[in-house]
Amino acid sequence: MLSERDLLTRVQRLTVTRLRVWVAQGWIKPVDERAQSYSEADLARAALICNLEDELGFAEEDVPVLLNLIDQIHGLRAELKGFVDALEDLPPDIRATVRMRITTKREG
């Protein structure tokens, strides 16, 4: 588990104010909000937000839009992965049928 201090030292350009605003906005969700403990994912997410605002020049009000889309994409990817994993367990002939149907659908 990482502390607030860990995040501040490891992410360039991250400040206490920025981090606390982001937590208050719900952009970053500490593993334990009281104890202010964070995961590696939170750290990478903080670095991403710094990146979006500083290097890529997105405005602060753009960030929630981007995060929302990114979170949806990862939600979709996880769903899709679960779907593919579930298909993997099916008998081969059913898998072949599903594959064929998907291809047909795709071609419209």
Place this chain on the structure above:
Amino acid sequence: MAEDLYSVLGVAKTAKPEDITKAYRKLAKKLHPDLNPGDKAAEEKFKKITAAYGIVGDEEKRGRYDRGEIDASGQERPQQRYYREYAGGEEGARYRSTAGFEDIGAFSDLFGDLFGERGGMRGGASGRHFSMRGQDAQYRLDVGFLDAVNGTKTRITLPDGGTLDVTIPPGVTDGQVLRLKGKGTPGLGEGGPGDALIEISVKPHPVFEREGDDIVVEIPITIDEAVLGGKVEVPTISGRVFATVPPGSNTGQTLRLKGRGIKRGGKAGDQLVKLSVVMPERIDEDLKSFAETWRKSHRYDPRGKLKEQA
């Protein structure tokens, strides 16, 4: 293989610092790994432009690079671990959103409830509480023409034996969908129930026709009513009224009965009465001899204009 850093960013060697930043941002927005999860090629390009920008975007380093004191490689920054590396894992699970995916399975009996917020349930090792709004229920309802234009209250019986009271607003149109808040299937956790969606199908009427909020009716009149004028009884959507036919009326002429159409939203449409002159079933001797004498002295040509034009 030292590639020219300016061409990596697509700028001239003489570009102004703000143009270099602009060029970098444009490329970076397109290539950022967290905006392209899973795309390796984009990541490689992103690293390249970021490394290039790290040098030519920095006034001091740019000077040293231009003077040949440093080369294009050596200066790469410590590797950043991108968010996407965590986003798919357990730690990223609480950020992943499946809100709004319900529609993906909406038309499937078997998979209908698989996607959306409750699809995320399996991340629940931390004992999080999941809520989801119930699904919308869809029904079809046949409504008579007069009930549709005037509005009514009706009750439909549901497949499970329950009933649903439906208020049909005046002027409802064919194919319109009424939404009854909270009358769909119950939700999960703190999620509220879904809505009932009722598609209205309006049956046609033998006499009345609808044009927006106006009602159109064709009314046959006699020859003498057409010549002399008079009062004729006309059906409207709210009962019978008398309309005044002016002397000299013709087939195709339209009378407008103000405010006798569909009333909704504080406004009312009109009823349009299309007149149609109808001969008596039998032409008797009186009418025949009248027409013969009348013709001799009052010949007129209603087709004059027609001949001019065609």
